Amino acid sequence: MPGKVVRVRRRERLGLAQRLYLPNIFVGLYVTARHFFRNLWGYIVGRKRTFVVQYPEEQVDYPDAFRGHPVLVALENGEPKCVACGLCEFACPTDCITIIPEETDAAIERYPREFDIDMSRCMFCGLCEEACPEEAIVMSRSVELATYEREPMLLHKKDLLRTEEQLGRRIDYMREEYAR
Amino acid sequence: MEVGAYVPVALFLFAVIALVFAPLMTWVERKQSALMQDRIGANRADILGIKAIGLLHPIADAIKMITKEDTVPDGGDRLLHTLAPIIATVPAMISFAVIPYGGSYQAWGAEWDLVVADLDYGVLYIFAVASLATYGNVLAGWASNNNWGMLGGIRVAAQMISYEVAMGVSAVGVFMIFGTLRLTDMGFAQQETFRLLGFVEHLGWVGAGTWWVELIKIPMWGIFLQPLAFFLFLTALMAENKRAPFDIPEGESEIIAGYFIEYSGMKFGLFYMGEWVEVVVISGLMTAMFLGGWSIPYLPDDVLVEFLRHGVGLNMANVLAMIAHVATFFLKVIVLIWFQQLIRWSVPRFRYDQVMNLGWKILLPLSLANIVITGLGILIIGEIMN
Numbered sequence: 133m134p135g136k137v138v139r140v141r142r143r144e145r146l147g148l149a150q151r152l153y154l155p156n157i158f159v160g161l162y163v164t165a166r167h168f169f170r171n172l173w174g175y176i177v178g179r180k181r182t183f184v185v186q187y188p189e190e191q192v193d194y195p196d197a198f199r200g201h202p203v204l205v206a207l208e209n210g211e212p213k214c215v216a217c218g219l220c221e222f223a224c225p226t227d228c229i230t231i232i233p234e235e236t237d238a239a240i241e242r243y244p245r246e247f248d249i250d251m252s253r254c255m256f257c258g259l260c261e262e263a264c265p266e267e268a269i270v271m272s273r274s275v276e277l278a279t280y281e282r283e284p285m286l287l288h289k290k291d292l293l294r295t296e297e298q299l300g301r302r303i304d305y306m307r308e309e310y311a312r
Numbered sequence: 313m314e315v316g317a318y319v320p321v322a323l324f325l326f327a328v329i330a331l332v333f334a335p336l337m338t339w340v341e342r343k344q345s346a347l348m349q350d351r352i353g354a355n356r357a358d359i360l361g362i363k364a365i366g367l368l369h370p371i372a373d374a375i376k377m378i379t380k381e382d383t384v385p386d387g388g389d390r391l392l393h394t395l396a397p398i399i400a401t402v403p404a405m406i407s408f409a410v411i412p413y414g415g416s417y418q419a420w421g422a423e424w425d426l427v428v429a430d431l432d433y434g435v436l437y438i439f440a441v442a443s444l445a446t447y448g449n450v451l452a453g454w455a456s457n458n459n460w461g462m463l464g465g466i467r468v469a470a471q472m473i474s475y476e477v478a479m480g481v482s483a484v485g486v487f488m489i490f491g492t493l494r495l496t497d498m499g500f501a502q503q504e505t506f507r508l509l510g511f512v513e514h515l516g517w518v519g520a521g522t523w524w525v526e527l528i529k530i531p532m533w534g535i536f537l538q539p540l541a542f543f544l545f546l547t548a549l550m551a552e553n554k555r556a557p558f559d560i561p562e563g564e565s566e567i568i569a570g571y572f573i574e575y576s577g578m579k580f581g582l583f584y585m586g587e588w589v590e591v592v593v594i595s596g597l598m599t600a601m602f603l604g605g606w607s608i609p610y611l612p613d614d615v616l617v618e619f620l621r622h623g624v625g626l627n628m629a630n631v632l633a634m635i636a637h638v639a640t641f642f643l644k645v646i647v648l649i650w651f652q653q654l655i656r657w658s659v660p661r662f663r664y665d666q667v668m669n670l671g672w673k674i675l676l677p678l679s680l681a682n683i684v685i686t687g688l689g690i691l692i693i694g695e696i697m698n
């Protein structure tokens with residue numbers, strides 16, 4: 133929520149009201165009390181005025197620039213778009229991508245037999261997305277990765293595949309951003 | 313010194329304060345600070361899906377506190393470490409005994425006094441007992457065998473000594489006005505009203521019964537007769553309470569938690585309990601001394617009973633008046649609790665030297681000046697009246 137810019141001009145000498153201290157305390161109390169009653173009234177009439185989102189139940193729509201964990205884009209046939217070139221693997225600062233390539237008879241000629249991303253190491257930097265020549269690895273909006281063990285943090289190819297519809301506006305955003 | 317005739321009623325209300333208000337304070341603290349900061353506040357504890365706007369959190373807290381591990385540090389004094397939280401909490405609880413939450417009522421041949429112990433040195437009892445709590449805090453810091461704890465304990469002692477003086481002196485003005493230390497007598501005295509412009513009549517400037525002189529009537533509440541004392545006393549009491557903005561002994565940013573740094577479990581909880589009960593006691597004491605106690609403004613007890621007896625008879629009228637008065641008292645207490653929380657969550661905390669300066673250089677001289685002004689005022693008004 134962009135607010136208007138307020139310039140604070142601090143005078144070097146404090147005015148009488150500041151030096152007496154008490155008047156300004158009452159100004160402060162007035163401000164907090166105003167918030168208190170406004171929010172209280174908001175809850176009573178059922179129109180809340182706080183910005184707090186009750187997270188797991190309510191969720192905000194993240195902006196397009198938001199980077200969740202990386203996922204693989206799936207073709208129509210359900211196979212990954214990835215050609216196993218290894219550029220993302222190379223670009224990744226934390227070495228969390230592991231690709232085992234294999235040849236295929238399909239038009240893309242190479243495909244990843246295994247494509248693992250270790251989410252416990254990924255830092256959501258998006259460099260893999262930037263490096264990929266095929267728009268095959270894309271940052272999703274999903275960040276809910278918490279688990280009780282380490283094992284589920286290692287995501288395999290089948291966990292990572294997403295259709296273009298599932299990725300929504302991110303691909304358009306990506307093109308716009310990297311075209312610059 | 314005679315203990316009130318209907319002790320059960322009084323004890324019941326006493327229990328209400330100690331067992332209901334104090335745990336509720338955790339809820340008030342969380343919710344009010346949340347509302348003031350545009351948040352929602354704790355609301356997740358539920359029993360079978362019923363959340364009751366976060367009211368179940370005190371229960372969850374209590375269960376957590378009681379089941380937590382209770383540690384005593386190596387080299388600490390086990391006996392004093394255990395005793396300290398109790399010493400710190402009990403005085404706050406028993407000091408409510410002299411605060412009246414209602415007047416006295418006759419019903420079915422018995423007299424109901426709504427105060428546990430109607431002592432004629434009432435306020436002094438609170439001062440005396442409340443300062444005992446300081447020992448609990450100092451001992452807690454000392455028995456923990458921890459430098460931060462020790463520092464916290466020393467700070468408690470310094471702060472309490474500084475503010476005890478200002479607290480006692482600022483209350484003197486009220487004693488002078490009402491001529492008593494007994495809180496019930498103060499309560500009865502505050503039911504009267506006075507005419508703000510009455511002096512023009514007494515000076516003979518206008519004739520008796522001029523209409524505009526009768527117009528502005530103000531209840532004889534301590535806050536109207538002693539406005540300066542009200543703020544001084546409240547400030548001193550809040551400093552005694554050791555909560556922000558006077559949380560020097562706890563000083564999270566400086567000495568981590570101060571005197572209760574080595575505490576865990578319910579012993580830790582007891583310190584908080586003590587503070588919250590103290591907030592309620594402060595509100596009760598301020599109400600009794602400055603906000604007219606149980607009295608409804610412009611409606612003295614006898615007028616209310618007289619009015620009610622036409623419908624329901626004298627006995628019931630007394631009971632109804634009692635209920636109305638207790639409700640009024642608690643309403644005032646709740647407003648004051650709200651106000652204290654408002655201050656606690658608005659005003660930034662003071663530095664250690666600022667607290668000392670405020671206590672010795674501002675509060676004490678002002679409260680001494682208040683005594684002189686009150687004395688002069690009483691003399692001048694006495695002259696005018698005659």
Ligand code: SF4
Pocket residue numbers: 202223224225226227228229249253254255256257258259260261
């Ligand atoms: S987002 Fe960054 S850390 Fe994560 S896989 Fe891609 S390049 Fe590696």
Ligand code: SF4
Pocket residue numbers: 213214215216217218219220221231263264265266267268269
């Ligand atoms: S950079 Fe793109 S195409 Fe190359 S291996 Fe990574 S995901 Fe596959």
